[in-house]
Amino acid sequence: MTTLISNTEHQDRDVHRVLLGKKQILVTEDEPLLxxxxxxxxxxxxxxxxxxxxxxxIKLLWGKVSYPIEPLAWVNSGYMLTCCAIVKxxxxxxxx
Amino acid sequence: xSYSTFNRKKFDSLQEPMFFGENVNVARYDQQKHPIxxxxxxxxxxxxxxxxxxxxxxxxxDFLKLEEHEQHIFLSNLKYQTLLDSVQGRSxxxxxxxxxxxxxxxxxxxxxxxxxxxxxxxxTHIIRNIVNDPTKVFDDIVVNDEIAKRAISVSKYYxxxxxxxxxxxxxxxxxxxxxERGDVVVTMKTLKKALYLTIASVNVLEAIRFYVSFACxxxxxxxTLMEGNAKIIKLIARDEALHLNGTQHMLNLMxxxxxxxxxxxxxxxxxxxxxxxxxxxxxxxxxxxxxxxKDGSMIGLNAQILGQYVEYITNVRMQAIGLxxxxxxxxxxxxxxxxxxxxxxxxxxxxxxxxxxxxxxxIDNDLDGADFDDFDL
Numbered sequence: 001m002t003t004l005i006s007n008t009e010h011q012d013r014d015v016h017r018v019l020l021g022k023k024q025i026l027v028t029e030d031e032p033l034l035x036x037x038x039x040x041x042x043x044x045x046x047x048x049x050x051x052x053x054x055x056x057x058i059k060l061l062w063g064k065v066s067y068p069i070e071p072l073a074w075v076n077s078g079y080m081l082t083c084c085a086i087v088k089x090x091x092x093x094x095x096x
Numbered sequence: 097x098s099y100s101t102f103n104r105k106k107f108d109s110l111q112e113p114m115f116f117g118e119n120v121n122v123a124r125y126d127q128q129k130h131p132i133x134x135x136x137x138x139x140x141x142x143x144x145x146x147x148x149x150x151x152x153x154x155x156x157x158d159f160l161k162l163e164e165h166e167q168h169i170f171l172s173n174l175k176y177q178t179l180l181d182s183v184q185g186r187s188x189x190x191x192x193x194x195x196x197x198x199x200x201x202x203x204x205x206x207x208x209x210x211x212x213x214x215x216x217x218x219x220t221h222i223i224r225n226i227v228n229d230p231t232k233v234f235d236d237i238v239v240n241d242e243i244a245k246r247a248i249s250v251s252k253y254y255x256x257x258x259x260x261x262x263x264x265x266x267x268x269x270x271x272x273x274x275x276e277r278g279d280v281v282v283t284m285k286t287l288k289k290a291l292y293l294t295i296a297s298v299n300v301l302e303a304i305r306f307y308v309s310f311a312c313x314x315x316x317x318x319x320t321l322m323e324g325n326a327k328i329i330k331l332i333a334r335d336e337a338l339h340l341n342g343t344q345h346m347l348n349l350m351x352x353x354x355x356x357x358x359x360x361x362x363x364x365x366x367x368x369x370x371x372x373x374x375x376x377x378x379x380x381x382x383x384x385x386x387x388x389x390k391d392g393s394m395i396g397l398n399a400q401i402l403g404q405y406v407e408y409i410t411n412v413r414m415q416a417i418g419l420x421x422x423x424x425x426x427x428x429x430x431x432x433x434x435x436x437x438x439x440x441x442x443x444x445x446x447x448x449x450x451x452x453x454x455x456x457x458x459i460d461n462d463l464d465g466a467d468f469d470d471f472d473l
Contacts, residue, residue, distance in 0.1 A: 047437040053337035074348045
């Protein structure tokens with residue numbers, strides 16, 4: 001994570017802040033949010049990890065995420081699937 | 097009115113609602129009103145597996161070593177799972193096929209129900225492998241009071257819908273006198289309401305009741321006991337995750353009014369009924385947990401922890417269909433269950449070590465001569 005912060009060019013391109021309550025972590029666009037939250041020590045629910053079971057659904061309070069492959073699960077607005085969403089801007093999330 | 101196995105009318109099925117429109121005719125999948133159901137069919141087919149692929153010889157030894165109260169937990173849980181899949185292996189077909197109006201949804205219902213019959217066959221495979229007399233276990237499902245209570249709650253809404261649809265298909269709309277039952281009002285509204293509540297109760301069955309039973313199965317495997325059983329339950333859990341996706345889609349599509357505007361009104365009117373279905377099911381599952389652990393707990397799981405999991409999973413499932421969570425439990429009290437539920441590492445045969453959806457004989461035909469330029473012989 002330190003190397004990413006010191007690399008300003010990289011940071012401008014695809015490093016975003018994820019706010020969760022009082023916690024803040026930095027994530028990249030290289031992989032979905034779920035593994036990055038797990039590496040940061042944040043426990044998120046999961047089952048299929050490919051977008052159909054909706055176990056990993058959390059609230060997306062603001063900010064932009066995108067799905068490279070449209071997930072099979074129904075996602076209501078204001079929610080996101082962490083297992084397959086790529087974070088595209090700074091975002092704020094909340095657990096269900 | 098009366099069901100036809102091939103509707104002779106010419107109509108555009110893309111304009112039909114999911115249910116209670118025209119009876120389906122041509123089974124075509126080149127176009128879909130709701131592509132999600134076609135995708136679910138594809139996914140379910142790619143998941144195909146057979147219980148006999150899982151070796152259970154160690155489970156028999158493990159089972160004999162379990163303490164008596166642990167055998168009670170294991171067998172009761174298995175009986176409950178057998179009951180749930182007995183219902184699910186037939187009811188979507190019996191209740192929903194006579195009223196479905198989209199070919200892709202019709203086939204999803206059949207595919208879904210078929211996969212439940214594989215689950216039922218798994219329980220026979222498990223029971224045959226761990227006890228000497230399977231009949232004792234199966235017979236108890238019908239006579240055991242605790243199981244009978246579960247049977248009433250999981251089949252009630254299906255049975256109500258089937259009764260109404262039977263009257264509708266034979267006598268049409270109106271008030272019909274049924275011997276020993278009195279007058280039954282059959283209107284499009286009572287039919288659609290019965291359908292909506294049925295789908296909600298099926299969602300509860302697959303998204304909550306099953307998961308509570310999975311927790312019990314995996315609690316044994318956490319102690320490296322009954323691991324063959326856990327492997328089978330893992331495969332069942334992968335299928336159930338897909339099935340609950342199906343009912344969540346049906347409910348969300350109905351609520352949104354995108355499929356049938358009248359269904360959105362009914363969803364609105366029935367919201368409290370649906371909340372009650374979830375809350376009552378959670379209470380029933382907590383009562384069931386008391387019965388499971390009546391003679392003693394097991395390491396890692398007891399009635400209280402399982403009760404908290406019931407509340408937690410009920411909250412999650414309610415939010416998935418836009419309902420407010422009803423319980424205080426915010427965190428999963430058994431986070432270890434995720435490692436068992438994850439489908440990635442389901443392995444039933446050596447060649448499947450790295451992929452969860454094992455497709456037989458996959459061949460990529462999109463090749464030309466240039467693709468082999470790097471090869472030297």
